Amino acid sequence: MNRLCNSMEPRVMDDDMLKLAVGEQGPREEAGQLAKQEGILFKDVLSLQLDFQNILRIDNLWQFENLRKLQLDNNLIERIEGLENLTHLVWLDLSFNNIEAIEGLDALVNLEDLSLFNNRITKIDSLDSLVKLQVLSLGNNQIGNMMNIIYLRRFKALRTLSLSGNPIAEAEDYKMFICAYLPDLVYLDFRRIDDHMKELAEMKHQYSIDELKHRENLIQARLEDEQARREELEEHKAAFVEHLNGSFLFDSMYAEDVEGSKLTCLPGVSELLEAYKDKFVIICLNIFEYGLKQQEKRKVELDTFNECIHEAIQENQEQGKHKIAKFEEKHLLSLSAIRDESELTKLEKKIVEYSGDITELFNVLMTLEMQLVEQLEETINMFERNIVDLVGLFIENVQSLMAQCRDLENHHHEKLLEISINTLEKIAKGEFDEDLPDDVRSLFVDKDTIVNAVGASHDIHLLKIDNREDELVTRINSWCTHLVDKIHKDEITRNHKRVKEINQYIDHMQNELDNLECSDLID
């Protein structure tokens, strides 16, 4: 911390300064007395005014987490900093300071009104997170490039802007330009923009704005596209069958397979490979479709379960509320009766009666809760069984489909081996007359080499298939376990909360009675 205390001029925002300001700006009169008596916590302060304090550096504000309005104008601030905790801030005044760049505002997502009037800012940027910005005051700064205006187009709520006193305001076209590029703006430099002006500006800059809009739309469309694709992939991932709706797996099999790719140039292999790929992709697609279907089924299962649970809880809550409402009705009467009762024996009797009522209410509520717990447990177990079955079935079927893939691979392997051996024989006999690349020809030196090469390719393929299968099975199993765990945990949390709630309520009731008793006895 940079504590410069040597001169009168710059000051540090320390606790004393803040306390003083909070105290001065706090409630008045009776409320003020109370406030003094109790002290005000910084986190309860909603508005803070720190102008003309010669502050050099923003600091020590981290406790003001609920601050809505902060005034730091007419100080010596050079950097915007230390505002990270003030996420509820709506109104920020930093005018008449020495700020050179806009920064450190990323956390202020609720900010609506920002004043940076009379600073040394040259560029408008770093305001991206201020999506609710309505009023922006940047007058008397050093902004010189008109293109800064285009940056402001992203603030859909921006209605008021002041930029006078900047170099750009000197430009002949200044007003027109802003009106044209920020059509939703209502006030510019503290003046309302009239419709005529808007029309003129629009006409003047129509061409370039249209172009800009077109570009913006393109970017927007691309973003949306990407978003859609991402979502689709997420969906597939949720079904555990991502990338199975095409030749992705097949391609990956050959991606690291050097020998396999080499062998494709043998006669007849490319056709064979083509056919193999076709069949393989069809099976992949089958897995994919089946996966999506199963995912849908699991979703429906889960939804039905959730709905059922929700309904049961709701109904139970209604019952509980009803019991409490009935009790409270009686409770009011009992309390007033106890208050009015003067005879000690009767009073005691009434108190006993009333505390009996409280106990009974407790029992009733707890019984309800126990019932619900039992009911839910049963349902949850049933759901668990069902979902495990579903997952099991899915795995089983996927495994059988994967086995088909392996069969295809085996078949392909045999065929390839056959062709390779034939080729080897031909080469050995010197009958092979086609040209082969040298690295391929080098495989055909003897039988072992070629068999090994083909085998290695085969192994890689099988490994890939196995990996994909393993991945799928592992992921769905862990999903299933997590889901079930979460449901159990949620139920336990719910139960704890409810029991705590009931106890709390009963305690409160009992306390109330005790207090009454005490006061009565004292009386």
Next chain:
Amino acid sequence: MEVLKEKVEEEEAAEREEAAERAERGEKTLRPVEVRREEAPLTQEALRDLEKKLSEILVPGKISISTKDTIDILKLPVSYQTNTPKEEHLLQVADNFSRQYSDLCPDRVPLFLHPVNECGLPKFVSTTLRPTLMPYPELYNWESCAQFVSDFLSMVPLPDPLKPIVQQQEKAPAKKYAIKPPRDLSSKFEQEQEMKQQEQIKAEEERRLREEEERLLEAEKAKIDPLHGLRVHCWVLVLSGKREVPETFFIDPFTARSYSPQDDHFLGIESLWNHKNYWVNMQDCWNCCKDLVFDLGDPVRWEYLLLGTDKPHLSTTEEEDTGMNDDEDLDNLCKDDKDKSFDMPSSWVEQIDISPEAFETRCPNGKKVIQYKRAKLEKWAPYLNSNGLVCRLTTYEDAECTKTLEIKEWYQNREDMLERKQINKVTGLNIDYFKPGHPQALRVHSYKTMQPGMDRVMEFYETARVDGLIKREETPKTMTEYYQGRSDFLSYRHINFGPRVKKLVLNSAESNPRPVVKITEQFSRNPAKPADEDVAERVFLILDERIQLRYHCREDHITASKREFLRRTEVDSKGNKIIMTADMCVSFEVEPMEHTKKLLYQYEAMMQLKNEEKLSRHQAWESELEVLEILKLREEEEEAHTLTISIYDTKRNEKSKEYREAMERVMHEEHLRQVEAQLDYLAPFLAQLPPGEKLTRWQAVRLKDECLSDFKQRLIDKANLIQARFEKETQELQKKQQWYQENQVTLTTEDEDFYLSYCSQAMFRIRILEQRLNRHKELAPLKYLALEEKLYKDPRLVELLKVFA
């Protein structure tokens, strides 16, 4: 309707005997029910029905049947008094048909084919129907049309429901108007039956006299109709098929109610007719009308009178059947063949014409009273009653209609939008219902007395009110208000009042409102706030200075936060005022929060609540004021009971009437002016010349000069006339003045007044005359020049005068 006019009485008598025999044999008889068949364009049919009835009602009205002589037959159109050759032919055909029918079905009741009309002329039933399209949309659908017909007709029971037969036997020239169902023909057997039943009735009556209680009980239960199966009614039958009529049904023209053919009240159908044809039912009605097939194209089930007219569901067996008929009736073969191409003659009755007034008046004289068992229904035409009353239903406790139970009144066109009034005479509860548009958005007002502060419920059209009030219930000690759609989510406010403090200083009734003891307010959930901060109910116990808050329940909780503030102004040991202590706010929080523990928070919350309490009390006071205001307004409205008149109703709406008349006057004047403009100023002079000849130049010049000199003379005459009148007035005035000066002393004040008013009037007249004269003098030369110019340009003279010039 007429009774049958039978040519061959003997035949009929025989028939009746046979019918009697058959009945005695205990056969299932065809219950004679005459039903007029109605085809899809039912509006027209019903209107025909209406017209027919109208033609009968208009003259006799509600007066009894004996007033038939009041019909001025001579004023009826010729078609009422004579039969066209075609109609005669049709009657012959009908007779022939009737003969064949009685031959073939001797045991059935004679057909109702050609009753005599008001001029004593037999007319075939089908020709009494004339489809007419009316300009009233209400008459396009059967429900409203039937309702209109039933309103328009007044039911006059026949002296004897089965009597018409006797008349027929007496051969009285059929001039009897039975407008209504209980009408028609039956057999001697039936009369005997009737006699027996009459005896039974008498016996029953005796019994009744003996046991009053039993009689009441009897009356309570559905009595067995002594004339069961003997009545012959005329009903409207609507066949399914056209105009989206899904099922065949009957309409009772007197009650406008519809009945299914399955209804037990319909014992059978004798015949059907519409404006095109006549069908006789050949089906067995042992199971009432339940098994009847309404396929009129099926000649086995429905024997038609005329061939070749519209037959909706003509089936293939039709040809065969006709052939059989021909075989049986050889001598009529040729005739039948001819009949095939014979069309129903066009109707002889006049087109029905309902004036808008008559249509609006609906009932005869605009008023109708229908007596039901223990109830009376009265109907009036709109605007007939000055308070807008159009309908009143009175229900009684006893059959004699002496002890009123409840009165329901319907209103129309009331300016205060009152629609219905319900007065319960037993509980004394009045309920007024309003249509949207009352100045205070009142919807329902139920009360026992108009006195303020008593039991009362007012419901409102909440969307028309700024405060969204739906309902306000009052008892002497409470007021409950229900709200909807408010921005502060208030849904309910209940106010308990204490006993009114008696003040000796009585400023006015309003300045002494009842003291508010307790205010309970409930709010709906405000989704913008967390449940723990969203108040569900707050109770201001004003005397205790206690405020109770109950918050909304969180979604997953069963308990809700509560808070109770107890304001106590106390002083601590040092004599300082205690602003806030922890025991002044008791809270129960579902999720204990830190900031609410602060005294400052509690203090601010309490201060705010105090303010809101003031506001709520003010609201309560305003509500009370509003009730007073509404009551006052209601009383004024009841007093004035103004009716609104649509601006489209040019007959009633005075303003639009005046406007229309003014417009007409303007049009008329415009027309006159145009006619004047077209006046030929040369005509009188041209008339002097021989017609058809071409004008010579000399003649033209003379014509022009004559015309001009004539005009000049007229201008001078006019000037002289004005001058003369002016002088006369002036002289008279001078005379009067002279007379006044001479007799001034002796004049009474009255005479003096008279003189003065005369003077001012005379002066006025003189001034006007003077002005006119001056104007005339100014305009006369201009007018003269204008005419000259016009004459120069006149197409008849222009050639000749040009040459001359």
